[in-house]
Amino acid sequence: MSETPQSADLIVFGGTGDLSMRKLFPALYHCDRDGRLAPETRIIAMSRGGLDDADFRGKVDAEVRGSVPVDDLDTWQRFLDRLHHVSIDISGEDTTGWATLTALLAGHEQRSRVFYLASPPMTFGPFCRELHRAGLVTPASRVVLEKPLGRDLPSAQRINDEVGAIFDEEQIYRIDHYLGKETVQNLLVLRFANAFLEPIWNSLWIDHVQITVAETVGTPGRRGYYDHAGALRDMVQNHLLQLLCLVAMEPPSRNDRESIRDEKVKVLESLRAITGGEVDRFTVRGQYTAGESGGVQVPGYLDEPDNTAPTDASHRVETFAAIRAEVKNWRWAGVPFYLRTGKRMPDRYSEIVVQFKDVPHSIFPGSTPNRLVLRLQPSEGIKLHIMAKEPGAGEVALKPVPLSLSFAETFTTRVPEAYERLLMDVLTGNPTLFMRRDEVAAAWRWIDPILGAWESYGTAPEPYPAGSSGPAGAHELVSRSDRAWHEEYPV
Ligand code: BG6
Numbered sequence: 303m304s305e306t307p308q309s310a311d312l313i314v315f316g317g318t319g320d321l322s323m324r325k326l327f328p329a330l331y332h333c334d335r336d337g338r339l340a341p342e343t344r345i346i347a348m349s350r351g352g353l354d355d356a357d358f359r360g361k362v363d364a365e366v367r368g369s370v371p372v373d374d375l376d377t378w379q380r381f382l383d384r385l386h387h388v389s390i391d392i393s394g395e396d397t398t399g400w401a402t403l404t405a406l407l408a409g410h411e412q413r414s415r416v417f418y419l420a421s422p423p424m425t426f427g428p429f430c431r432e433l434h435r436a437g438l439v440t441p442a443s444r445v446v447l448e449k450p451l452g453r454d455l456p457s458a459q460r461i462n463d464e465v466g467a468i469f470d471e472e473q474i475y476r477i478d479h480y481l482g483k484e485t486v487q488n489l490l491v492l493r494f495a496n497a498f499l500e501p502i503w504n505s506l507w508i509d510h511v512q513i514t515v516a517e518t519v520g521t522p523g524r525r526g527y528y529d530h531a532g533a534l535r536d537m538v539q540n541h542l543l544q545l546l547c548l549v550a551m552e553p554p555s556r557n558d559r560e561s562i563r564d565e566k567v568k569v570l571e572s573l574r575a576i577t578g579g580e581v582d583r584f585t586v587r588g589q590y591t592a593g594e595s596g597g598v599q600v601p602g603y604l605d606e607p608d609n610t611a612p613t614d615a616s617h618r619v620e621t622f623a624a625i626r627a628e629v630k631n632w633r634w635a636g637v638p639f640y641l642r643t644g645k646r647m648p649d650r651y652s653e654i655v656v657q658f659k660d661v662p663h664s665i666f667p668g669s670t671p672n673r674l675v676l677r678l679q680p681s682e683g684i685k686l687h688i689m690a691k692e693p694g695a696g697e698v699a700l701k702p703v704p705l706s707l708s709f710a711e712t713f714t715t716r717v718p719e720a721y722e723r724l725l726m727d728v729l730t731g732n733p734t735l736f737m738r739r740d741e742v743a744a745a746w747r748w749i750d751p752i753l754g755a756w757e758s759y760g761t762a763p764e765p766y767p768a769g770s771s772g773p774a775g776a777h778e779l780v781s782r783s784d785r786a787w788h789e790e791y792p793v
């Protein structure tokens with residue numbers, strides 16, 4: 303991969319926000335350090351911040367430098383020199399910022415131009431209109447939309463219509479950073495570059511699938527967003543459903559933008575709807591209360607420090623969600639997909655567990671079914687648990703042992719952050735790992751009835767202490783059919 307990088311202008315709205323500082327700029331620095339940014343490429347942060355270029359470079363120097371490996375100051379300085387800042391007035395009354403941006407971009411129409419909207423979704427339409435009015439949308443322009451894309455299907459469609467009025471669908475990159483994670487990429491390779499799995503990747507051999515994204519972090523300072531999002535919109539609608547799609551999709555005919563996305567849409571459209579009274583049987587929601595996490599005492603969701611006091615919405619919002627989903631097609635009929643995500647869980651880890659069925663007839667006591675565990679983070683790897691005989695004379699004793707592949711041990715190259723890959727894909731114009739409009743719509747179409755049922759039934763989320771593995775209901779969700787969550791992590 304040593305194509306000559308093309309010059310580009312990357313304009314980041316929300317350019318001084320948390321996502322930019324924690325994820326985007328560190329990722330861009332890594333790309334620069336690896337020689338993947340052309341010398342002329344510029345990064346222009348847009349915010350209300352009232353900063354000039356020097357202030358902004360100082361801010362990035364202070365906030366980002368500590369989180370990335372700076373092995374030589376020249377490279378770091380080269381990165382800082384790419385950065386610019388333009389202040390904008392979101393209300394639209396003061397148009398100076400747009401004029402400044404226009405002047406900065408003038409004469410560079412041939413470069414690829416990427417508008418990265420890392421700002422709240424209600425700004426997507428107005429920003430796109432303003433870019434159009436200022437004549438900044440060139441044929442070589444692309445726009446990146448950060449999640450959440452709306453809060454339900456109608457609001458997502460509205461945003462898509464607004465953005466779609468200015469940009470063609472091929473120019474729109476809807477990001478889900480989970481798709482840029484190395485092990486998620488590897489899941490496709492595991493499934494479609496190895497022959498042995500395909501014959502057993504179906505309901506004849508697989509008992510159920512578990513997808514867990516557990517976080518130890520809480521939501522301090524995020525009440526404004528989280529009260530109106532909750533775990534279902536923040537994590538399940540996008541990250542967990544994307545993972546489910548990659549596990550459940552049919553083999554695409556090609557590794558290209560449309561073939562993979564076509565197959566993912568088919569999975570989303572095959573999800574069995576969970577409606578009305580069923581919601582209690584198929585879903586569980588929880589909210590963390592005070593407890594011990596990472597060896598320290600932490601407050602409950604309602605007592606998290608924030609600029610705003612808790613409201614009714616704060617009492618109703620879920621910081622944990624678990625769902626028993628079903629993909630209604632020939633391959634997966636009858637195989638539950640258990641999805642689970644929560645804040646303030648005992649460990650931070652994401653994994654996909656494929657639980658195989660037991661042998662049809664066991665001649666050894668104590669055998670347990672095979673299990674394939676794909677760890678997405680941390681310490682990415684794949685484990686296949688198989689039964690082996692414990693050494694020793696006398697009675698045969700069985701033990702499940704893992705055949706283990708650790709990516710860190712097997713490959714010595716640095717594992718890039720998801721945003722590095724995705725930013726490079728946007729800059730080079732490859733949308734395969736981004737969500738198409740119909741994909742986002744299909745995901746909302748499945749999520750909306752669950753949200754609606756939660757609302758009409760109005761029961762509060764089940765409390766769970768911070769540092770625990772979620773509410774009791776989540777365990778009942780699986781134990782009802784004699785199954786259990788895979789809790790063997792970290793190993
Ligand atoms: C984001 C959510 O999309 O993903 C956050 O908005 C969450 O609430 C984050 O913490 C988790 O990402 P990762 O890569 O740390 O697992």
